[in-house]
Amino acid sequence: MDRTVVAYVIYLVVSIALTVWVARTLSRNGRVFLADVLRGNEKLADAVNHLLVVGFYLVNLGFVALYLSGDGTIEDTRGVFEALSTKLGVVLLVLGVMHLANVYVLNRIRRRGALEQEQVPPVAPQDWVQA
Numbered sequence: 001m002d003r004t005v006v007a008y009v010i011y012l013v014v015s016i017a018l019t020v021w022v023a024r025t026l027s028r029n030g031r032v033f034l035a036d037v038l039r040g041n042e043k044l045a046d047a048v049n050h051l052l053v054v055g056f057y058l059v060n061l062g063f064v065a066l067y068l069s070g071d072g073t074i075e076d077t078r079g080v081f082e083a084l085s086t087k088l089g090v091v092l093l094v095l096g097v098m099h100l101a102n103v104y105v106l107n108r109i110r111r112r113g114a115l116e117q118e119q120v121p122p123v124a125p126q127d128w129v130q131a
Helices: 003-037 042-066 077-119
Strands: none
Touching: 003 042, 003 077, 042 077
């Protein structure tokens, strides 16, 4: 079998496995965070979590597929390792950026909710104060 094909197969297997592992980890551990962001609405947290996971899969697997095309024919074993390290490194960076972007957006939503909650007085006003 051609070394280029071997590199493609290894790249696809490792990239897809990493994407699935990261998505499951984020889904499992992010559910609690989403429930907090959405103020305990478990049903909504589950729905948002599922939508985020689907989007995560689509973006990352789409990137993996687009990044599959090679720069040329791989001549030796060293070339296989170099091609795989470059491609897998970029995939890992994209996975990390996607994760950080999700956490950033959800944290912004959580902070906004906390600020809105602080602005509401704990009891309704009883009377007006003369200025």
